[in-house]
Amino acid sequence: MATMNDALANAHGNRRKFGRDLAGLFVILGLAVVGYLLFPNNLALLTRMTAIALLVLSLDLVTGYCGVATLGHAALFGTGAYASGIAAVHFGITDPLLMLVCGIFGGVVAGLLCGVVILRAHGLPQLVLSIALIHLFHEFANKASSWTGGSDGLAGIAPDPLLGLFAFDLWGRTAYVFGVILLAVVFALLRLVVRSPFGMLCRGIKEDPIRIRAMGASPKATLVKMYMISGAVAGAGGALNAISTQVVGLDSLSFTLSAESLVMLVLGGTGSLFGALTGTIVFMFFEDIVSAANPFHWLTMVGGLLIAVVLFAPKGLYGTIAGAVTRWREARR
Amino acid sequence: MSAIFEVRNLKRSFGGLAVTNDVSLAMAPGDRVALIGPNGAGKTTFVNLVTGNLTPDSGEVRIDGEDITRLDAIGRVRRGLVRSFQVTRLFQDMTPAEHVALAVLQRDGRAGRLFGNYLAMPQVMAEVGDLIGKLGLRDLMHRRVREIAYGQQRLLEIAVALALKPRVLLLDEPAAGVPQSDTGRIEQALADLPPDLAVLMIEHDMDLVFRFAKRVIVLAAGTIIFDGSPSDVTKDPRVREAYLGSYANASHVA
Ligand SMILES: Nc1ncnc2c1ncn2[C@@H]1O[C@H](COP(=O)(O)OP(=O)(O)OP(=O)(O)O)[C@@H](O)[C@H]1O
Ligand SMILES: [Mg+2]
Numbered sequence: 230m231a232t233m234n235d236a237l238a239n240a241h242g243n244r245r246k247f248g249r250d251l252a253g254l255f256v257i258l259g260l261a262v263v264g265y266l267l268f269p270n271n272l273a274l275l276t277r278m279t280a281i282a283l284l285v286l287s288l289d290l291v292t293g294y295c296g297v298a299t300l301g302h303a304a305l306f307g308t309g310a311y312a313s314g315i316a317a318v319h320f321g322i323t324d325p326l327l328m329l330v331c332g333i334f335g336g337v338v339a340g341l342l343c344g345v346v347i348l349r350a351h352g353l354p355q356l357v358l359s360i361a362l363i364h365l366f367h368e369f370a371n372k373a374s375s376w377t378g379g380s381d382g383l384a385g386i387a388p389d390p391l392l393g394l395f396a397f398d399l400w401g402r403t404a405y406v407f408g409v410i411l412l413a414v415v416f417a418l419l420r421l422v423v424r425s426p427f428g429m430l431c432r433g434i435k436e437d438p439i440r441i442r443a444m445g446a447s448p449k450a451t452l453v454k455m456y457m458i459s460g461a462v463a464g465a466g467g468a469l470n471a472i473s474t475q476v477v478g479l480d481s482l483s484f485t486l487s488a489e490s491l492v493m494l495v496l497g498g499t500g501s502l503f504g505a506l507t508g509t510i511v512f513m514f515f516e517d518i519v520s521a522a523n524p525f526h527w528l529t530m531v532g533g534l535l536i537a538v539v540l541f542a543p544k545g546l547y548g549t550i551a552g553a554v555t556r557w558r559e560a561r562r
Numbered sequence: 563m564s565a566i567f568e569v570r571n572l573k574r575s576f577g578g579l580a581v582t583n584d585v586s587l588a589m590a591p592g593d594r595v596a597l598i599g600p601n602g603a604g605k606t607t608f609v610n611l612v613t614g615n616l617t618p619d620s621g622e623v624r625i626d627g628e629d630i631t632r633l634d635a636i637g638r639v640r641r642g643l644v645r646s647f648q649v650t651r652l653f654q655d656m657t658p659a660e661h662v663a664l665a666v667l668q669r670d671g672r673a674g675r676l677f678g679n680y681l682a683m684p685q686v687m688a689e690v691g692d693l694i695g696k697l698g699l700r701d702l703m704h705r706r707v708r709e710i711a712y713g714q715q716r717l718l719e720i721a722v723a724l725a726l727k728p729r730v731l732l733l734d735e736p737a738a739g740v741p742q743s744d745t746g747r748i749e750q751a752l753a754d755l756p757p758d759l760a761v762l763m764i765e766h767d768m769d770l771v772f773r774f775a776k777r778v779i780v781l782a783a784g785t786i787i788f789d790g791s792p793s794d795v796t797k798d799p800r801v802r803e804a805y806l807g808s809y810a811n812a813s814h815v816a
């Protein structure tokens with residue numbers, strides 16, 4: 230019999246986690262409002278930030294939670310972007326929510342494909358496979374130019390008003406609100422997933438796949454499933470990018486974007502959804518500000534920031550701060 | 563009674579050294595067998611071979627009459643062949659409750675669920691609380707494994723194996739590293755197991771072996787040199803020689 234105390238401790242733990250979830254949602258929505266007030270003329274940047282945040286969250290699922298090494302994760306994002314763009318341009322599916330569904334579907338298919346290939350190897354070979362894959366995806370999109378517009382990009386995406394009510398205006402307000410709501414919903418869903426039995430299984434696999442096999446679970450099948458979930462999230466990000474910018478370029482399917490998303494994840498801290506968000510926001514603001522101030526050396530500065538974080542805060546910005554807060558709390562008790 | 567677990571002519575060598583050399587044995591439901599032998603005799607290798615963590619050079623393994631030699635480790639667990647590890651394999655950042663819950667959920671085919679938290683699943687929690695309590699880990703159940711003592715990690719290793727509700731259970735030195743004061747918990751947990759479960763326990767602690775086993779198998783240099791009742795094992799000249807020959811380990815068999 231579980232004692233009363235256990236039950237209480239559980240309920241208490243649950244409530245505290247639930248409180249953190251709510252706080253997380255409020256932080257996202259609060260930041261969104263602040264961003265809107267501070268940069269009313271730069272909503273496009275903020276919307277792109279939300280789309281990339283989805284990509285980094287998606288990368289965190291396979292890299293942070295499952296320990297898969299990949300430098301090709303933009304394949305999932307780009308496929309989502311092209312799927313929703315192609316649906317609009319070639320099939321006349323211009324309802325933004327349907328375009329989102331197409332993007333998610335494209336991401337899931339790309340996730341399945343990449344997962345099946347990448348998960349055949351481990352460590353360095355795995356990394357090499359992922360790089361090969363993103364180049365293949367990129368080249369394929371480049372060659373299939375009648376569908377993708379090739380190096381000119383896929384233009385002419387004209388989404389209908391959201392829910393038939395809110396047109397995608399020139400200032401990007403609708404796109405921004407759409408993006409923020411999408412991010413908040415995805416974030417809330419992922420909080421549930423990482424704490425579910427499936428999430429526990431993934432954390433176990435990251436640490437000791439042999440142990441997981443000795444429990445009768447298949448690491449491979451679990452990771453492929455996680456790749457598909459990750460694909461859905463990245464695909465949603467790609468679709469958001471297609472809907473808000475109304476073009477899809479080859480850069481959304483590039484090695485550069487893959488590498489940058491990994492940099493953002495490491496910057497914020499792997500293995501935590503807040504870390505993924507923090508990394509995206511800091512990196513993209515830094516990039517925006519520094520590249521405006523010093524267009525020639527901004528990459529050097531980003532490099533410097535990254536080295537500083539890796540050396541002095543190896544758990545990433547969020548991971549380090551969260552760790553310090555926990556220690557402080559425990560010291561006070 | 564017919565055999566639930568059967569090994570025939572199992573062989574495996576590493577670079578010319580026959581670590582498992584033509585081992586055959588059979589167990590019936592309800593058997594309580596101790597597998598003993600000097601260090602390096604090949605006991606852990608035997609467990610690795612039958613559970614699919616290593617591939618044998620030849621021989622076969624059967625569960626309930628079915629040949630499982632070609633199955634991978636996962637398939638064997640799903641047929642009820644479960645092991646514990648000599649050196650604990652646990653997830654450092656997870657809690658004991660999470661370990662046992664994961665095993666219970668996996669056993670019931672629910673570990674792939676994307677939503678819901680085990681803390682809010684009453685039947686899972688009842689089983690978790692029961693097993694954890696039996697092994698004396700209740701006060702630690704929501705601590706991370708990295709924060710608990712090694713002896714208690716050993717107990718958790720056993721709890722995970724038991725949570726999978728095996729038909730054949732192979733325990734690799736369950737009491738090694740467990741403080742004397744806690745070995746009683748292991749014995750009690752073993753005594754509470756369903757009577758039709760077949761258990762093979764590798765153990766160096768002979769007191770534990772004599773209390774637990776109705777049959778003792780002695781492995782030396784990869785070969786079974788004794789298979790019989792506990793009362794006969796200490797009298798067997800080959801067993802004495804094996805222990806004396808390898809190490810001054812005779813005290814174990816005293
Ligand atoms: N993967 C391997 N490669 C080469 N040799 C191995 C391997 N695994 C085990 N051995 C050797 O096989 C022999 C038996 O090892 P094993 O771990 O099975 O012994 P054991 O009976 O479990 O001993 P202990 O009581 O110390 O746990 C040892 O000599 C060991 O060095
Ligand atoms: Mg051993």
